[in-house]
Amino acid sequence: MRIAVTGGTGKLGRAVVAGLRESGDQVFNLDAAAQRPDIRVDLTxxxxxxxxxxxxxxxxxxxxxxxxxxAVPAPGVTTNAATFHNNITATYNVFAAAAAAGIDNVVWASSETLLGIPFETPPPYIPLDEEYPARPEWHYALAKHLEETMAAQFCRWNPALKMIGLRFSNVMEPADYAEFPSFDADPHLRKWNLWGYIDARDGAQAVRKALDYDGTGVEIFIIANADTVMSRSSASLAAAVYPDVPVTRELGEHETLLSIDKARRILGYEPQHSWRDADPL
Incomplete structure (x- = not known):
């Protein structure tokens, strides 16, 4: 396929571009920060x-x-209004331009923040999934919530359209794993996203699976690694930090508390990389 990747210069974008090219696709990086041979585009x-x-x-x-x-990649990078205006405008423009160009295969980065991060209000249950209404707590997350709502309407207007929103967890590269052992001292350091992460290479895998998925309409998936960033067990983390939150099933020792069951079932997504297997730096 000839695939346009916006933001291919970023942390996740680099892995996505590399992965798609390794699969044999023609990939064109559209980015405001692009240098040739990539293509410089102001998506706003x-x-x-x-x-x-x-x-x-x-x-x-x-x-x-x-x-x-x-996108502006996270809350707090710039002002609330600037984050919201940039991200919602760029996403509308991409969705509308894709529709005008007759492109019916769209995958985009939604966000784990829609689950209720930073969980100052405890999560409704553990492990979290896509089944409960979005709970944006930041302006960054509010824009992501409206992007998902917008995608549903684009798909209603065009029943042939496929739009897949991937709620990526905190993106990591192998060089980031050296920091992970320091999280163990205090489980509250990473409670803000239930100790989740996504290896950029597995994020790229999820994008590949989403592009290849044979379906129409909008679908939303949590995309995280299969484990947490912590050495202690997932059950002990939940009990220590969120003792009053229902745990809906028995948890594997280091099982992610951001459920990837839907992505496994529908997309065939299965993480291949873990910080536990990384070579020490």
Whole structure:
């Protein structure tokens, strides 16, 4: 496929671009920070976005699928309003331009923050899944919530469209794993996302699976690694930090508390990388 990846210069984006190219796809990175041979695009400008998803001179004359990762990547990077305006505008432009260009295969980065992060209000149950209504607590998460709502309406307008939102957990690269043992001293340090993470390479796997998924309409998936960032057991973490939160089933020793059951069942997603297997740095 000819795939446009927005934000391919970022932490997750680099892994996604590399993974798709290894699969044999033609991949074009559209990014405000791009340098040749990538393509510089301001996604908050609809005209630029539409042009980029239609044709670019000697690069391509059409695009088959879009992976939208570009965004202010987290809360607190800039002001609340700037984060919200940038992310919701860029995502609307990508969704609308893809529709105008006749692209019916769209995968985009939603966020684990919709689960209620940073859980100052405890989660409704553990492990968390996609079944309860979104609980955005930050302006960053509010934009992500509206993106999911927007995708549902685009799919209602066009029943042939497939849009898959991936609620990525905290993205990590192998170099980040050296810090993980320091989390063990205090389980409260990482309670804000229930001790979850996603290896960027497994994030790329999820994108590949989502692009290949044969379906229509909007689907939302939590994408995390199969384990937590902690050495202590998942059951002990839940009991120590959230003793009043129901645990809905027996937990594996280090099982993620951000359930990936739906992604496993529907997409065939299965994490291949863990910080526990990384070479010590």
């Amino acid at each position: 400008d609809y005209g630029q976005t539409l042009s980029a998803l239609t044709a670019v001179d000697d690069r391509y004359s059409a695009i088959d699928a879009v992976v939208h990762l570009a």
